[in-house]
Amino acid sequence: MGKVQLQIEGISFSYGAESILDQVSFTVPTGQLLGIIGPNGSGKSTLLRTISRTLKPHLGKVLLESRDITSLSSQEIARQMAVVPQENRYDFPFTVEEIVLMGRTPHLGRFQREGPRDRRIVEQALQITNCAHLAQKPVTQLSGGERQRVTIARALAQEPRILLLDEPMAHLDINHQTEILNIVRQLNKDFRLTVIMVLHDLNLASEYCDHLLLLKKGKIYRLGPPEELITSENIAAVYGSRVLIRRHPLHGRPQITVLSQNTVPAQGGKGIRVHVVGGGGMAAALMGELVYAGYQVTAGVLNICDSDWEQAKILGIPIVEAPPFSPLTEEDHRRNLHLIAQAQRVILAPIPFGEGNIKNLQALQAAAARGQQVIVIDRIPMEKRDYTGGKALEEYRRLLALGVIKVKEEEEIFRLLEGEESTQ
Amino acid sequence: MASGKKGLNRPAIILVLLILLLISVILAMGMGAVPIPAVETIHILGEMLPFVGRLLTPGPVPIAPSHHTIVTQLRLPRVLLAVLVGSSLAVSGATFQGLFKNPMADPYIIGVSAGAALGGTMALALSLRFYFFGIGAVPFFAFFGAVFAMILVYNLARVGERVPVMSLLLAGIAVGSVLQALVSLVTYFSESELQKIVFWLMGSLSGRGWDYFYLALPYAIVSMFIVWIFARDLNVFLLGEEPAQLLGIEVEKTKKYLLWAASMLTAVAVATSGLIGFVGLVVPHVVRLLFGPDHRVLLPAAALSGAIFLVWVDTLARILLPPLEIPVGLLTALVGGPFFLYLLRKRNHTLY
Numbered sequence: 001m002g003k004v005q006l007q008i009e010g011i012s013f014s015y016g017a018e019s020i021l022d023q024v025s026f027t028v029p030t031g032q033l034l035g036i037i038g039p040n041g042s043g044k045s046t047l048l049r050t051i052s053r054t055l056k057p058h059l060g061k062v063l064l065e066s067r068d069i070t071s072l073s074s075q076e077i078a079r080q081m082a083v084v085p086q087e088n089r090y091d092f093p094f095t096v097e098e099i100v101l102m103g104r105t106p107h108l109g110r111f112q113r114e115g116p117r118d119r120r121i122v123e124q125a126l127q128i129t130n131c132a133h134l135a136q137k138p139v140t141q142l143s144g145g146e147r148q149r150v151t152i153a154r155a156l157a158q159e160p161r162i163l164l165l166d167e168p169m170a171h172l173d174i175n176h177q178t179e180i181l182n183i184v185r186q187l188n189k190d191f192r193l194t195v196i197m198v199l200h201d202l203n204l205a206s207e208y209c210d211h212l213l214l215l216k217k218g219k220i221y222r223l224g225p226p227e228e229l230i231t232s233e234n235i236a237a238v239y240g241s242r243v244l245i246r247r248h249p250l251h252g253r254p255q256i257t258v259l260s261q262n263t264v265p266a267q268g269g270k271g272i273r274v275h276v277v278g279g280g281g282m283a284a285a286l287m288g289e290l291v292y293a294g295y296q297v298t299a300g301v302l303n304i305c306d307s308d309w310e311q312a313k314i315l316g317i318p319i320v321e322a323p324p325f326s327p328l329t330e331e332d333h334r335r336n337l338h339l340i341a342q343a344q345r346v347i348l349a350p351i352p353f354g355e356g357n358i359k360n361l362q363a364l365q366a367a368a369a370r371g372q373q374v375i376v377i378d379r380i381p382m383e384k385r386d387y388t389g390g391k392a393l394e395e396y397r398r399l400l401a402l403g404v405i406k407v408k409e410e411e412e413i414f415r416l417l418e419g420e421e422s423t424q
Numbered sequence: 425m426a427s428g429k430k431g432l433n434r435p436a437i438i439l440v441l442l443i444l445l446l447i448s449v450i451l452a453m454g455m456g457a458v459p460i461p462a463v464e465t466i467h468i469l470g471e472m473l474p475f476v477g478r479l480l481t482p483g484p485v486p487i488a489p490s491h492h493t494i495v496t497q498l499r500l501p502r503v504l505l506a507v508l509v510g511s512s513l514a515v516s517g518a519t520f521q522g523l524f525k526n527p528m529a530d531p532y533i534i535g536v537s538a539g540a541a542l543g544g545t546m547a548l549a550l551s552l553r554f555y556f557f558g559i560g561a562v563p564f565f566a567f568f569g570a571v572f573a574m575i576l577v578y579n580l581a582r583v584g585e586r587v588p589v590m591s592l593l594l595a596g597i598a599v600g601s602v603l604q605a606l607v608s609l610v611t612y613f614s615e616s617e618l619q620k621i622v623f624w625l626m627g628s629l630s631g632r633g634w635d636y637f638y639l640a641l642p643y644a645i646v647s648m649f650i651v652w653i654f655a656r657d658l659n660v661f662l663l664g665e666e667p668a669q670l671l672g673i674e675v676e677k678t679k680k681y682l683l684w685a686a687s688m689l690t691a692v693a694v695a696t697s698g699l700i701g702f703v704g705l706v707v708p709h710v711v712r713l714l715f716g717p718d719h720r721v722l723l724p725a726a727a728l729s730g731a732i733f734l735v736w737v738d739t740l741a742r743i744l745l746p747p748l749e750i751p752v753g754l755l756t757a758l759v760g761g762p763f764f765l766y767l768l769r770k771r772n773h774t775l776y
Contacts, residue, residue, distance in 0.1 A: 054666055078672030085667065091525060092662045092717040102660050106672030110653065158671070 005030040005194055006162060010060035011050055013043075013218075020046045021057070022218040030161075031192040033185065035205040038215030039239050044198040045086070047215070048166050051196065052083045064162075078106035082155035084165040088147055090139035096150050097135040100125055103157025118157075125156035129183055145176035152183060163187065165197035169204075177201070181208045206230045206253045214238055230254040244314055259314050271296065272417065275343035277360050281307035283349035286410050291315045293414065298343060300336040301328050301360060327356040333363060340367050347413060348376045352385040353392035361395040368402035375405045375413055434721050441728035448732050449507065452739040453499045457746055460491050468495045501634040506738045507731040508637065509629070509693045510703055512644050514730025516689035517704030518711075518722055519651050519682055522658040524589055527712075531690040531704035534577050534596030534683075536570045538603035540694035541625060543569020545607050548621045549614035562624065563639060563695040570691030573599060578683065586676055587683070589665070627700035627753025629738050636696045643692045648727065650685040654678055655719040662717065702756040703730050706764045713767055733760070 006028040013021040021043045028034055036044045049055040051062055053069050062069045064080060082103070090099065103125070104118045126132045129149040134142065139150060148168060155163060165184065169177035185208055187193045199205040205212060206226040214222045214229055216238045222229050235243045235256065242259040273296040276283050283299065284307055290297045300320030302309040312319045320335045322328055328336075336359075340346055346367045353361065368374045376399070386392040400406070407413060453465045464487050516531035524533070531537065544566035552561035580595040581587050611621050651658075657678050660668045669675045693700065707730040708722065715721050734752070737759055741752040 052670060054669065073672075074669055074674050075672035078670060081670075083667075083670045088667075089664070092712075094659070094662070094717055098659075098718065099663075102663065102671060105656070105660055108656075 003030060004028070005065060006051070006196075007063040007066070008047075008051065008060070009063065011047070011057045011062070012059035013046055013050060013055060013057045020218050021050070023060070024215075024218070024220055025060070026213060026220065026223055028162075028194060028196060030194055031188070033188045033195045033208065033210045034197070035209030035212045036196065036198045036215065037200075037202060037205050037212055038221075042215040042238075043218040044215055045166050048083075048164055048196065048198050052081060052164055053077060054083075075106045078158060080160060081162045081164060082158040082160035084148070084151050084155050084163070084168050086166045086168070086170050088151045090142075090147065093138040093140045095136050096126070096131060096139055096142070096153075097122065099139050099150055100131075100153045100157050103154040106158060121159065122153075122157050125153040128156060128187070129153040130179075145172050145179065148172065148176070148180055149183070152180070156187070160193070162194045162196065165195070167198050167200055170200065177204065184208070202230065202235070203248075203255050206255060207248065207251055226253050230256065242316070244310070257314060259316055272345065273298065273343045274345045274347060274417070275299065275340050276347045276349060277351070277364060278302060278308040278349040279306055279351045279357060279360075281311075282351045283308045283347075284311040286347070286349060286413070287311055287315060287317065289410070289414075291317060295417070298339045300339055301332045301357065303356075325356070328359045333359045336360070336363050337366060340364075340372070341370075343372070345417065346372055346374045348374065350377045350380045350385065352387060353382075353396075354387040355391075358388060358392055358395060361392060361399055364404075365395070365399050365402060368399060368404055373405065374399070374402075375407060375416065376400070377407055377410060377413070379408055437715055437721060438724050438728070441725055441732070445507070445728050445732050445735075448735045449503050452503050452506075452735050453495055455739050455743055456494075456499065457743075458491070458494055460495060464491055465495055468492060469500075472496070497633070501637050502629050502632055502738070503735055505632050505637045505640065505696060506629055506734045508640050508644050509697045509700065510707075510730040510732070510734025511648070511727035512640070512689040512693045512730075513700065513704035513734075514707040514711075514726040515648055515651055515723055516686045516693070518708035518719070518726045519658065519686035519689075520704075521708055522661055522719060523679060523682055523686070524593065525662055525664070527709060528705075530701075531686070531693070532600075532699070532701075534592060534687065535573050535598075535600030535603060536577075536687045536690045537694050537699055538600040538607065539573025539576075540566040540570035540691060541607045541699060542603045542610070543567070543572075544624055544695070544698065545610045545621050548617050548624060549610050551617060560635075563636065567639075567691055567695035569603075570687070570694055573603060574684070574687045574691070587679060589679075592683075623751060624698045626751035627698035627756075628741070628749070628751045629697050630741075630749050630752075632696065640692045640696050643688055647685040647688040647692070650681055651689075652723055654682055655723050658682070658719040658723075659717070698751075698753060700734070700753045700756055702753075702760045703734060706760050707733060710764065710767055 004027045008024060008026050011021050011024045012019070024047060036047060038044050046055060050057045053062070064072065064077070069077060100122045101114055101118065104114055104121065107118070108114065126135055129152050131146070131149050131153050134146060134150065139147065142150065152168070163184070168184070169180050172180065181204060184195055184197065188195045209226060212224065212226055212229045213220060214234060221238050222234055230245060232243050232245050235241065244257040244259055245254050246257065247253070248255045274290055276287055276290070276297060276299045278287065278299055279302060287297055287299060287308070288311060297315070298318045299308070299312050301322050302312060302319055303322050303324050303326070305324050309319070309321060318339065320332055320339060322332045340363055346364060348364055364374055382393050382396045405416065407416070450462055450465050454460045454462055467487060513531050517529070520529040520531060520533055521527055544562050547561040547565035552565070554561050577592065577595045577599050578587065580599065581592040583591065611618065614621065657668070657673050660671055660673055665675050708726045711722055711726045711729050715725055734756070737755050738752045740759070741750045741755050744750055
């Protein structure tokens with residue numbers, strides 16, 4: 001990273017008695033792609049607007065290449081810093097080219113006309129932002145994504161060394177969001193343009209930014225690379241929500257899945273407790289649907305890192321877990337039996353059986369023998385998912401003999417559960 | 425900057441409008457109760473111009489002395505005042521529309537006209553008859569009424585160093601309503617001068633001599649020049665004040681200059697000719713429809729178009745119902761309204 005380009009020193013800002021920013025200090029080296037994240041009302045946009053001198057902080061200062069920005073003219077600032085606001089309204093039918101040419105304003109004298117160099121810069125800016133084909137179109141006729149790209153082109157025409165973006169994709173669909181961010185990243189990498197952007201989407205922030213600044217109630221909570229900053233502890237502390245952190249399969253940056261437990265509408269179910277015997281992803285959808293329908297769901301025994309295990313974690317339901325790729329121990333079995341004993345219904349998902357998890361079938365036999373209602377999904381014949389050389393099949397037949405309900409599809413389970421509900 | 429509409433370039437537009445204006449002025453001077461051929465008016469004009477004049481008038485043309493007097497003392501000052509007032513109103517309207525980012529803005533939006541109306545009405549109601557450097561009481565009072573309203577609105581709208589557009593608009597409407605009520609009050613209690621007041625408020629260029637023209641000229645030229653200097657800034661203003669600031673424009677300072685210049689143009693127009701509506705609202709619109717929103721084209725084109733429009737409408741006001749004159753303020757709306765609607769219908773994809 002290059003030398004310090006922007007220095008924010010003890011910025012405080014408030015609207016009346018309400019403090020928005022409180023003693024915020026950090027530095028931005030040349031060429032950094034910094035993302036500012038934080039919950040609504042944490043001061044992200046206000047911070048960006050004090051950096052661009054749109055708002056004057058009550059305390060502290062912003063140094064641009066070690067010069068206090070309050071000592072610079074608007075023109076001097078505009079030659080160094082360009083801002084892409086959240087939303088752009090274009091009410092008058094200028095052509096795209098004319099709008100982007102306005103980006104040259106800080107470089108032109110009062111009576112100076114735009115010259116060939118200015119036009120060349122504009123043309124380049126249009127190309128970088130994939131707007132060249134729009135040059136002669138009136139801005140009033142653009143779509144949201146096109147409008148945002150044109151605004152970025154206008155910012156580039158300023159030939160800035162720092163680009164500030166305030167939630168540049170706030171109203172765009174996912175395609176346009178990544179298009180905008182790819183352009184921004186390309187500018188950052190190819191031209192070593194310093195970028196500071198406020199982002200709402202934590203996963204996109206984690207994917208695209210080198211560095212993140214996490215704000216909490218106007219203060220810096222953490223500043224660092226996404227790998228260090230996007231942790232479930234930090235997110236819980238700042239946003240107050242439970243999340244699961246996983247590495248993105250392609251770029252490896254931490255990605256967030258919000259655990260929906262606290263947001264799931266608990267309707268129906270009438271407090272019926274259902275235990276699911278799953279594994280290998282065969283029970284993931286079912287567990288989700290049951291939780292969503294309002295049943296109290298437990299599961300076991302699931303191997304850690306198995307996709308059913310992940311789903312159970314996301315759902316936040318009680319489970320019996322075992323280490324990856326290890327056979328179930330007596331202890332696991334005992335705990336599974338304990339959970340099963342508390343359930344009104346026990347469901348067996350069409351999971352494959354190996355030496356490791358064959359004990360699950362025995363647990364089910366115990367339940368059936370005790371008179372608990374066991375529902376078995378046999379969409380896939382046991383012969384095809386028995387990897388024990390017939391032992392699992394044998395245990396399975398024994399289970400069936402104890403009197404269980406066999407269903408072909410998951411939907412039938414809901415009909416069964418609901419039917420009982422109404423007769424209860 | 426390329427024009428918003430393809431195939432039109434800026435110097436050509438301005439040149440064509442300039443020629444149209446010249447032709448309009450010459451033809452308008454020939455029309456009236458006493459028709460005067462264009463050859464004669466050109467010759468008389470030529471005599472008045474110091475150097476180029478000889479080129480315009482190669483041979484001697486016999487001119488009746490009465491024609492000479494009619495042209496130089498009656499029609500020429502009136503036509504030139506129409507040029508000045510028409511262009512002032514159009515430029516003022518274009519500026520306010522740009523500043524407020526609102527195509528509904530017009531020169532009267534911030535109450536300047538109401539101030540002028542009150543000043544003029546009071547002068548008429550009190551039957552003040554004095555001359556100040558050749559200027560009568562009515563334009564004198566009207567001008568200072570306008571300036572008074574400007575100062576009032578500006579200071580009411582000011583929040584510290586800033587003059588937010590929204591508070592300017594609100595203060596303008598509030599002050600305008602109060603002043604308008606006072607105008608009605610004064611009118612109500614001045615039975616003897618009622619007809620004069622009503623006629624003046626309708627707006628007219630009738631009987632205006634050179635003194636009016638010379639009163640208006642310096643203010644109009646200086647104000648138009650100031651607005652012209654900020655033409656590109658006005659373009660950037662259309663992006664919004666915050667984006668304009670971020671593009672390096674000192675927004676508050678620029679806004680102040682533009683506000684005062686546009687208000688001064690309104691004051692000059694109202695003081696010399698009363699309340700002529702429509703020109704300041706619609707001429708900038710029409711010009712924008714035709715040539716695009718770039719103020720570097722819009723401002724000069726609006727100035728020339730406003731001038732052409734008012735010259736012709738004032739000529740109609742003189743010749744339609746001789747020997748009566750129709751107040752030009754009525755005719756501007758009567759003639760301009762349908763034309764504007766026609767343009768809107770033709771290009772209904774955008775209103776501004």
